[in-house]
Amino acid sequence: MTKDAAAQPITHSTTIELCEPAPAELPVGSTLVMQIRVSCPAGCDLSGLPLMVTGPGGEVTTIEPRSNQELAPQEAALRDISLKVPPQVGEHVWSIRLPAHESAGAQHAECTLPISIRAKPHATSLAVWAIPSPVVMGERFSLKVGAKSAAGYELSGRRIQVSDQSGRVLGQGHLQAAPWPGTSALYWTEVELPAPDREGMFWCAVNFAAADIETPHEGSSSKFSVAIVRPPEHKLTIEVLEKDTKVPIEDAQVRLGAYGAATDPSGRAEVALPNGSYELTVWKVGYDTPGLTVDIHDDISVQVEAVIVPPENPDAAWLM
């Protein structure tokens, strides 16, 4: 009697593979949607078979077969899976399993695909603003600090600190209940700090430890600078006028090094500053103003002449 090879049960191997590599790490709690390919070397249609996914906690979910029957073989082999990263930081492993089964007249072996993802804490980031500029040495001043969870978590009540370059804490506060207007989830507060006793650029850092938040967050730190100056000794009044007509120019930006102000409707700005020599510049779009050197040893006034520069017509893009 001849052996009929066709009557022997044939076992096909099967494979599950990711269409694209899985990310090595993801924030806790995020959902990863991926496409996988389930196939057998003989090209059997496995699209009608369910898959079992065993999650990191041991829970098993079933991915039902795709309902659409009108698919090309390439398409039919693809499945979408959705994995939810647990809220614990650390390595998590999922296992996707195609159970052994018979289909298309052949036995198919079981196969599994492990997927390993490291869950990391949510990132946080910081902002510092409304820093007075400049600050007089030795004085106390306030600024605003804010923290944002990358996942938009509510951070109100958490502590935020400001330290100097050496790490010494200079001031702290607790984030307020509502996010800063215009932001989606930047929780903020005002912090009062002492200015150092010497002039210069003072570098500090705002630090957010991100402790005591239910869902794990990574702390963060961000540098910022504050210009520290000597106490003022005299007052400088700057008047900005249009050169030919003498019309006062409002809203011109006046700067002398670390000091600045904007002119009022009478074209005047006042700046209090210590004795010394300063480069005065004035800026307003549509005007050309000469810079001047100003020596301060008394209360003085200066006038700056601004020449109107006709706005460049954007079509006349000529340069000589």
Next chain:
Amino acid sequence: MGKNANIRGPAKGAQSVSRRAFLSKGAAGAGAAALVSAGSREASAQIASAPVKWDLSADVVIIGAGVSGLAAAITARDSGASVISVEENFDIGGRGMLSGGRVHLGGGHALQQKAGIKDSADQVFKDWVRFDSAVARYSDRDLVRVFADENVATFDFLVENGVEFIEKPIGPEAASTVPRTFVTVEWQNQDEIYAPGGDRNGSGLVRRLEQSARRKGVQILLRHEMKSIVREQTFAGKIKGITVAHPGGTLAIEARKGVIIATGGHTGNVNFRRTFDPRLTEEYQQACLPYVFQGAKGELAAMELGASLWATANQTSESGAAITKTRHIGCRWGYSSLVFQPESKLFPLAKATGLTVSDWQNMIFVNQNGQRFWNEVDGSYRFFAAAMGYHGDTAKLNGGGPIWAIFDADAAAREKWDPKPPHVDPDGYFASADTIAELAPRIKNPHQTKPISGAVLQETVNRYNAFVAAGTDSDFKKPTPLYKIEKPPFYAAWATPILHDTLTGLRSNTNGEVIDIRGQVIPGLYCSGETQGGFAQHGLARCLVFGRVAGRNAAKGAA
């Protein structure tokens, strides 16, 4: 004049899409035609050495119904020729449709006289060959002489053909020593313009010329793209006609006397523009998209017959509007005077108006690495050089990559911006976030090949803020940097330099006949407008003048 007798009718199946029929549909679908031809199609000039079967025939065939092409068409008709114009776009006008309508013609025409301005053809010539003007000294002075001599006649031609002008003279501009710029009146029918609400008075020029052309019997075939120019032999003999592709198929159009190339420049063709400047890689957008694509198709078709380029120094003299600063940040095509408002038919393609910058103090610019590279207030070619400089991307050595404006809530308030759609395009040209560190990875665009590091961007902003606090920009000497970038939320907007003028093109003689690389006329081939090299004056005037010159000479059939 005015008779169509010499134009033989279209073969069965050929489609001639009338403007009215098109405009009654939305522009969104068909507008894609302008973009589709942008990347994928090559202007291959397949030279037929075997006789071509002609579907249509006319004395003069003009490729392009923009400013120069329309002027050529009318002039050829006025000279007694039958004319077929083919236009690849879904509507006429080219860049002129979106221009400000500033026509720089002088020589002592009627409006100048009315304003008491003394001018002459000789003065126009003298001004435009000035050695001390970089927009004049690299010109072919034979062409400048033609330009000068034709100024008054061209102005009169416009008025005769129904173009209306605002009588206020502007200037002197550029090399001119006398006011010569007059602005056309914008086209009154809002349904027939593409950039409403933006002083785009050029619509008044092109629509009037179109009206006159049609009235005079020019046949304008829209959505007909030239595929090749047919010559007796590749490098010898007369021009016979052109082949075109259109939505229904292809056509061969015989030109009994001449073909005029008025296809409008090369700025959108990356391969071609890099001939003059290898820095101009893909990330640099072409102004006037999504309406007009400047694909160098006319140049390429002529060069495949041996045509020469001419006066290429104009393209890289760094003195005109070849490269411009993006005035409207946060959108793809933020060219200085052109803004697409939501009412524009092209808005579904343009996608955003952009945020118009009043004061460059209100932002910093960072390159694709998240670092500042130059004084933001500078709008000169030194700024462009820095923007297009090599910033360390080992995978792409040429070009400078995307440039991003970074600013905060206070800057948006000072500029009176509303940094949300429809003012910005968040799909590749704008991002916002609560903090700088969060903003960096949100900056995404096909040309932003690696994300900007949050730490690097924070460092850039911190450093800049320290300069502001001290009153001096130690890195790039921005004049008195005024405003810190501090107050949340924070924004990043596309601010990559955008390309505009084509300032070089095909060589031609004073009749507008195209000259080949051996200095010989290609009989029956003419060029005008941005396709033509030799005179780099920015704007409409040279396109109008040389369009008329080409039209007149093609109608004579000088070859």
